[in-house]
Structures are given as C-alpha cells and as structure tokens.
Amino acid sequence: MTGRPVPVPDEVSAPFWSAAAEHVLTVARCRRCGAFTVPPDVVCPHCHSADPAFEFTPVSGRGAVRSWTVVRQAFLPGFDADLPFVLVDVELVEEAGLRLIGRLLDGPGADLHVGDPVVVAFEDIAPGVAVPAFELA
Amino acid sequence: MSGRFAAAGKVAIVGHAHSQIRRRADRPLGALAVDTARAAIADAGLRVEQVDGFVSSSLLPSAGGQGAEDGVSIVSSAWLAQHLGVNPGYVAGFEGIGQITGSVGIAVNAIAGGAADYVLLHRALHNPAGAYHANPMREVRGVQQWTAPQGFFGPLAMIALPFTEYLHRFGARRESMAAVVVEARKNGARVPWSFWRDRPLTTEEYLDAPSLFDPVCRYDCDIPVDGVAAFVLTSAERAKDLPHRPVYVAGYAAGTPTRRRLPLHWPLDDILDGGAHTARRLWEHAGITAADVDLPQVYDGFSLFVWLWLEVLGGAPLRRGRRHRQRSPGRHPRAVGRRRAGQWAHARHPADARVLPATGAPGRGPPARQRDDRGRVPFLAALRRRGGLQRRTHLRVVL
Numbered sequence: 001m002t003g004r005p006v007p008v009p010d011e012v013s014a015p016f017w018s019a020a021a022e023h024v025l026t027v028a029r030c031r032r033c034g035a036f037t038v039p040p041d042v043v044c045p046h047c048h049s050a051d052p053a054f055e056f057t058p059v060s061g062r063g064a065v066r067s068w069t070v071v072r073q074a075f076l077p078g079f080d081a082d083l084p085f086v087l088v089d090v091e092l093v094e095e096a097g098l099r100l101i102g103r104l105l106d107g108p109g110a111d112l113h114v115g116d117p118v119v120v121a122f123e124d125i126a127p128g129v130a131v132p133a134f135e136l137a
Numbered sequence: 138m139s140g141r142f143a144a145a146g147k148v149a150i151v152g153h154a155h156s157q158i159r160r161r162a163d164r165p166l167g168a169l170a171v172d173t174a175r176a177a178i179a180d181a182g183l184r185v186e187q188v189d190g191f192v193s194s195s196l197l198p199s200a201g202g203q204g205a206e207d208g209v210s211i212v213s214s215a216w217l218a219q220h221l222g223v224n225p226g227y228v229a230g231f232e233g234i235g236q237i238t239g240s241v242g243i244a245v246n247a248i249a250g251g252a253a254d255y256v257l258l259h260r261a262l263h264n265p266a267g268a269y270h271a272n273p274m275r276e277v278r279g280v281q282q283w284t285a286p287q288g289f290f291g292p293l294a295m296i297a298l299p300f301t302e303y304l305h306r307f308g309a310r311r312e313s314m315a316a317v318v319v320e321a322r323k324n325g326a327r328v329p330w331s332f333w334r335d336r337p338l339t340t341e342e343y344l345d346a347p348s349l350f351d352p353v354c355r356y357d358c359d360i361p362v363d364g365v366a367a368f369v370l371t372s373a374e375r376a377k378d379l380p381h382r383p384v385y386v387a388g389y390a391a392g393t394p395t396r397r398r399l400p401l402h403w404p405l406d407d408i409l410d411g412g413a414h415t416a417r418r419l420w421e422h423a424g425i426t427a428a429d430v431d432l433p434q435v436y437d438g439f440s441l442f443v444w445l446w447l448e449v450l451g452g453a454p455l456r457r458g459r460r461h462r463q464r465s466p467g468r469h470p471r472a473v474g475r476r477r478a479g480q481w482a483h484a485r486h487p488a489d490a491r492v493l494p495a496t497g498a499p500g501r502g503p504p505a506r507q508r509d510d511r512g513r514v515p516f517l518a519a520l521r522r523r524g525g526l527q528r529r530t531h532l533r534v535v536l
Contacts, residue, residue: 039399066404067302068298069353071288072350075200089302099402100399102287102288114305125286131286
C-alpha cells in the first residue's frame, strides 16, 4: 500500500506485530522481573535473566514527548509522499525511561513542546501490517 | 580498569601518514591504504617487515546496507598486512562505537603488554556510490523492525533527537552552533590537505542551509570521503632511536551505554551520562584534569558532539542552559573562555585529524603559519611550555 518497509515478524516479535495489526500497542515484559523492555533482547536488560520469556503486554499507549525531529529527507523507500513528517521520542506512562519512537500524525505544523501528552495511533501500511505512531492527546 | 594507567608514558606515536582526502578517490581504497601504511612506516624510520602488529577498526558507518568488501569498501588490518607482504604476530580490530579511540587503546595495550614491538594503526574510509545513508530495504528483519517501519532510520535521525532535546533544555539556538561550525571550517580551511582547504563557511551559509532532519542541516554533518590515515606506535624505549620526537600516550578511556534502547536511539541524558563517566575515567587514567588540556580535539562528526564533549570533559556541568543565553550568540562559554576553541583542528575525516594535533604531524612542532591571531600555538607546543611536561610531548586522546 505505502511501499514502506514492512516488518518481518520473528519468533520473538510475532505477538507484537499480531497485536499491532489489531491496533493494540504491546511492550515486551520480562516474566522474571516484570520490567518492560524496548526492544526485547535475548537477555533481560533489567534483571539480566538469560531466559526472560518476554510477554508482550498491552499498554495504555499514553506518553509524553521527550524530543522530536521533522524529517525532510527520507533514506528509506515509501516515505517520500509523507515528507516532511515528524518523529517523536515518547516516554510511555507505564515506566520511567520506557521510550518509543514513531511518527507524529498531527504533521509538521504541530506546536510541540517537551512533555506534551500523546497517545498511540496506528498506520496500516500493508494488508495485515500496522505500525504504531502517535497523535497529540 | 581503575586508577592511573600503568603504562602511562610508556607507549608513543612515532610516525604517521595520510592519503589525500577526496569525495571519491580515483584509486581503490585498499591501494590508498597500502601506500599510506608504507608512508607512515617510513615516516617512523622503520621498514615494513619490522611492523609486527596491525590494529584498526574497519566499520563503514553508512546506513546504506552495502556489503563490506575488504580492500574496496573497508580495509581490515588482516587485509592490509597481507597486502603489505608481512605476517604479523598481532592483528586486532576494534568493534563498537568510537573506532579511533578504541583502536588506539588496543594498539597501546599491544605495545605495553609486549604483544608487538611496532604497531601500525590505520583507519580507511570509503564513500560508496549513491546517497550515503539511503537504503532500499522493503522488508525489515532483526532489531531494525522496531524502528525502520516507523520511519526512524539512519544517523541523522539519531542525532536530531538529542539535538532538539539540547536546544530546548538549555535554551541554546542554532545561531550558537553556527559559531562552532564556522570556527571548525575556518580551521579546516587552513589545513593544506583538508577537503575544505580554502573553503571557509559563513554564519549566513550555515543558518540558510536547508534543514534535513530538524534542527540538523548538512553543515552539522561530516562529509563522506575516501581517505586513509595511519599511525605507528612503539614503546617509549624504542622510540628513543627513531627520527621523530615521540608523542607519548598518557591514557585513554571508553564507555558503553548502560541502558538498552532502540537502534540508534540516543537520548540526550544517555549520551551525557555515558560521556561524563568516560571523562572521569579518562582523567583518572591519564592522571590529568581538564585544566591541563590546552587543546581539546573532540569528535565532531555531528556538530552537536562538540557541545556534548565540552559538557562532559569540562568538569563543571554546563547543563545550566542559562549560560547559552547569557553569552553572546555563538560563544560557548567553556569553549571560548577557557578551552581555546579557536585552535581546534577541523576533523571532518575520522581517520586523521582527531588524533593529530592541529598542526599536523606528531613531534614536528607547529609551523608558524598556524599560530592564531595572538601568536598562540596549539597543543603540542603549548604542552611543551608547561613546567611539568618539559621536553616531553603528550598526546591526550580525548575523542
């Protein structure tokens, strides 16, 4: 649909992308210590368990803008029609320091400030493939 | 690693060479590397067969996804040794962020530990055809699946986010950064072999440049080039018999991020905290403080890094952004007031000037033409004037 790069789910990430396709944001959570991790790794970065058995847990999708940039040149295919677009660095409310990056769908005209509240939104970029983004709350 | 470096002052740089720096060289990168290595070894007064250690970092820092071809797009130490016709006993490559610094640490350790008598340290950088960071990927596997489909990709996006954070947190403006970039280019324009020779930049040109990833414009970025630089290191004892006055290594330091993030996600606090930790290690390792450094030559592959390095190397935190507002635009307080930023070398080519004194070659002293308007001379000569370092020249690698 958009020509943007599509994620190829793997054994770990498949639950995340399945939930995203349903427009549900999930974050990997270590079954040993309960901490969230973005992105999941083979070892939990919090408790350092080598068997974290991450579980993708639905989260609120609410967060605060920590930084942003307006992208005016795309290095990946499929984004040219969207230029310029905004990327936001968002700290989710679920855990201090838990940060995601995505497009801000309000566009480059948004009057952004550090701390602005945002909420997750989803872009359907291919059949059965949705990518998390954000909107000003 | 803790405390003072046990081999401080026991390892020295005794020779160096660099190739021409071109957007695209008319010869293969491997050929440039072989020639440059031979020149550095000759500069040290040595023969190729005497070099028994080879160290480098061969990373091609492009996001374009090009396959690395040794001798063409990268040059590893093993490739270089083989093509020089030698079979060294010690070959090592640094992996990670901080390619030059990491290589220096490995080379110094090889000498200090007796693994090699003479180490050739090199860095070879290639500018592939096409846009440097453009990547035609249609499917994303592995760790990039968490960022690329969302549109977060490449080093410009990486640096733009902490740049925005910095400007808003500290009240700095792009006008302030213009002074850094213009000053760096002024110095680069003075270097005979610089890509920017006789091509200074004005504040207006910087401020008028189209934004790429706000607030980053092209002049905030280094420029991809073909080029090679090489250094020869040996023990302080062996250095006595070589032609150049040695540049002794007082210490080095490195650090890695403590928090796992998305690929290329470098929040400002992560950089500053990691940098401050690295700086503390460096001062302890080298046995000096910021007050001892006459000329910092910090990594400026993105202009923001100049501010960030000054933040963490300066000792006293500069995170009180009011300093930016209190001073005239473009005058970073510590850089101008106490650190002689005007003497920085322009180090756009990662393989060379960052570990060179602004004057060019180790041990040869600064030519008069590179004195500043007040007749001051940078780094090496300045250090020689200091009481505690009489007749010894120390290279402080603070990247």
